[in-house]
Amino acid sequence: MSKRLGMWGGVGSVLLLLSIVVSVSMGTAYVPLSDTWPIVLHHVPFLGDLFHADWPISSEQIISKVRLPRVVLAALVGACLSLAGAGFQGALRNPLADPYTLGVASGAAVGAAFLILFGLQLAIAGRWSIPIVAFATGMTSLLIVLRLAGTGGKLQLETVILSGVVVQAFLGSIVSFMVTLSDQVVNEIIYWLMGSLSLRGWSYSGILVPYLLVGLFVLMANGRTLNLISLGERQAEHLGVHVARTRLVVLVVSTLITAAAVSVAGTIGFVGLVVPHLVRLMVGPDYRLIVPVSALLGAVYMIWADTLARMLLSPTEIPLGVITAFLGGPFFVYLLRKHKRRLRM
Amino acid sequence: MTLLLRMERLDKYYGERKVLDQLSFSVAEGEFFGILGPNGSGKSTLLKLLSGIVKPDGGELALNGSPIGGYTRKQLSRVLAVLQQEPIPPASFTVREVVEMGRYPYQNWLGDDSGASDEIVDAVLDQLNLAELRHIMLTELSGGERQRVALGKAMAQQPSVLLLDEPTTYLDIGYQIQMMDIVKAWQRERKMTVVAVLHDLNLAAMYCDRMLLLHKGSIVGIGTPGELVRGELIRRVYGTKPIVVEHPLYGLPQILLRQGGAHDEP
Numbered sequence: 001m002s003k004r005l006g007m008w009g010g011v012g013s014v015l016l017l018l019s020i021v022v023s024v025s026m027g028t029a030y031v032p033l034s035d036t037w038p039i040v041l042h043h044v045p046f047l048g049d050l051f052h053a054d055w056p057i058s059s060e061q062i063i064s065k066v067r068l069p070r071v072v073l074a075a076l077v078g079a080c081l082s083l084a085g086a087g088f089q090g091a092l093r094n095p096l097a098d099p100y101t102l103g104v105a106s107g108a109a110v111g112a113a114f115l116i117l118f119g120l121q122l123a124i125a126g127r128w129s130i131p132i133v134a135f136a137t138g139m140t141s142l143l144i145v146l147r148l149a150g151t152g153g154k155l156q157l158e159t160v161i162l163s164g165v166v167v168q169a170f171l172g173s174i175v176s177f178m179v180t181l182s183d184q185v186v187n188e189i190i191y192w193l194m195g196s197l198s199l200r201g202w203s204y205s206g207i208l209v210p211y212l213l214v215g216l217f218v219l220m221a222n223g224r225t226l227n228l229i230s231l232g233e234r235q236a237e238h239l240g241v242h243v244a245r246t247r248l249v250v251l252v253v254s255t256l257i258t259a260a261a262v263s264v265a266g267t268i269g270f271v272g273l274v275v276p277h278l279v280r281l282m283v284g285p286d287y288r289l290i291v292p293v294s295a296l297l298g299a300v301y302m303i304w305a306d307t308l309a310r311m312l313l314s315p316t317e318i319p320l321g322v323i324t325a326f327l328g329g330p331f332f333v334y335l336l337r338k339h340k341r342r343l344r345m
Numbered sequence: 346m347t348l349l350l351r352m353e354r355l356d357k358y359y360g361e362r363k364v365l366d367q368l369s370f371s372v373a374e375g376e377f378f379g380i381l382g383p384n385g386s387g388k389s390t391l392l393k394l395l396s397g398i399v400k401p402d403g404g405e406l407a408l409n410g411s412p413i414g415g416y417t418r419k420q421l422s423r424v425l426a427v428l429q430q431e432p433i434p435p436a437s438f439t440v441r442e443v444v445e446m447g448r449y450p451y452q453n454w455l456g457d458d459s460g461a462s463d464e465i466v467d468a469v470l471d472q473l474n475l476a477e478l479r480h481i482m483l484t485e486l487s488g489g490e491r492q493r494v495a496l497g498k499a500m501a502q503q504p505s506v507l508l509l510d511e512p513t514t515y516l517d518i519g520y521q522i523q524m525m526d527i528v529k530a531w532q533r534e535r536k537m538t539v540v541a542v543l544h545d546l547n548l549a550a551m552y553c554d555r556m557l558l559l560h561k562g563s564i565v566g567i568g569t570p571g572e573l574v575r576g577e578l579i580r581r582v583y584g585t586k587p588i589v590v591e592h593p594l595y596g597l598p599q600i601l602l603r604q605g606g607a608h609d610e611p
Contacts (some may be wrong), residue, residue: 027439096466126385129398144606167428220455224449224452224456228446228449230436231433231434231436231438231443232429232431232433232434234398234429235429235433235495235498236396237418238396238398238422238423238426238427238429239422239446239447239449239450239498239502240417240418240420240422240423240450241418241449242418284437284438285436285437285438286438286442288456
């Protein structure tokens with residue numbers, strides 16, 4: 001098990017580093033790959049001293065000040081959303097669950113947008129205000145969705161997603177309405193409803209890191225328990241698992257990291273759906289592997305989605321959520337069909 | 346004779362409806378104890394109470410002398426394992442991975458086992474003839490084989506009490522006998538106590554040391570198969586009068602059904 005974790009972790013890390021370097025060299029101003037390698041590695045602690053600054057200052061400026069912060073933020077947001085997706089899927093035993101389809105992302109967006117659009121960013125708890133409020137509203141919408149979907153304590157797979165989508169649409173329109181009331185209409189709507197990573201400095205990455213680490217730690221610690229739950233709640237209880245407690249912890253933590261990602265990047269859909277599924281196809285059903293590998297490959301996935309978003313119609317940017325929906329929507333349909341076939345059998 | 350499980354005036358309500366009414370009985374260490382009764386008699390509810398997942402609304406339930414509510418979940422699952430009626434779903438875990446899940450009660454939060462996990466799991470796999478299937482995924486097994494894997498998971502818990510909830514419901518007769526034989530052999534070898542909810546009276550008569558007959562939430566009788574499998578008692582509880590014959594090999598009572606004998610009230 002730890003051997004397999006090491007192998008997949010290694011593969012994922014190499015892929016992540018490669019993606020960062022290649023993605024950073026892509027953009028309107030050309031920076032050769034031979035320069036991006038040392039510039040990126042220069043930022044890695046301990047390794048930095050090995051590289052002498054023999055690259056053009058302009059390249060260093062473009063990469064360190066503009067592209068690298070954005071790529072790193074993309075990686076963090078992707079890791080957070082994929083981690084949350086894996087958590088939601090495990091806790092609810094629902095392969096279609098993800099921060100977006102459960103309405104959690106939109107719920108978090110309502111809280112965050114409210115604070116930002118009415119200038120209350122620092123009102124409650126300083127720079128942590130937005131994530132905290134986003135978490136509260138995200139958790140509230142998750143509870144509403146589960147309440148709507150529950151019949152006699154049982155959660156029907158498709159009903160959860162149906163109520164999630166309804167709540168998501170409703171909350172999305174609240175966000176649009178709030179943005180309409182404010183001054184900078186067009187750009188902000190796109191930002192909140194479709195997500196974007198443009199013009200974000202290093203400080204945003206700093207906000208995300210602690211959430212990501214806490215989320216990774218808690219979900220990995222619950223990996224074995226999620227495995228047991230995946231074989232049925234009753235038999236998990238017979239093995240000594242506190243199913244309700246585990247479920248609550250995992251749902252809360254997944255909502256927390258979703259809220260953090262949404263507060264810096266808006267609602268980006270389907271990432272938490274696509275990535276854990278691809279990971280499951282590669283590493284199997286073991287959550288002790290699914291959780292960390294999802295975080296790594298979620299980072300890679302988001303880096304490339306964002307690179308597409310800024311490169312495809314350059315210099316015009318496509319909203320990031322549009323790209324992820326283009327990729328994720330058909331994937332959702334595929335999963336739904338696959339699942340229905342299995343039910344009929 | 347040590348009393349392992351002791352029930353004292355156990356009550357259970359579902360809403361207004363009383364499903365278990367003042368049940369008092371005990372099960373001795375090393376005993377194979379059957380719980381029988383018609384549909385809706387409360388036998389599944391009784392098993393849920395015994396497994397500690399559902400709390401009784403009245404009365405006392407003690408395991409090894411201490412009330413079952415005093416055990417933590419993990420403590421309880423080191424003493425008591427449950428084999429459910431429904432087979433485990435066909436997930437893409439391997440046979441060995443699932444059997445190893447039975448070690449969960451012995452693992453700390455990092456997943457380190459306090460016992461010799463690998464040896465125990467391998468021994469269980471050998472005992473259940475699953476060694477050759479160890480790297481096969483559940484998705485490729487038949488229902489009967491998956492039920493055997495579920496039994497392996499329970500064995501890896503190294504319990505002193507095994508609760509069986511109609512474990513043979515979805516199995517054909519070959520697998521039924523195989524399952525019961527494995528449990529019986531395991532029970533003898535480790536002096537384990539087995540409490541089994543069964544609906545097949547003939548199977549119960551062959552394997553149980555003592556049985557409890559439940560009807561509408563109350564105990565109708567407790568005793569050996571010879572004392573309980575009697576035409577008149579069966580008719581009173583199940584509403585059909587069977588022919589009771591003697592098993593030609595074991596001398597135990599077995600029943601034969603007859604047509605048109607349903608629900609002839611006394």
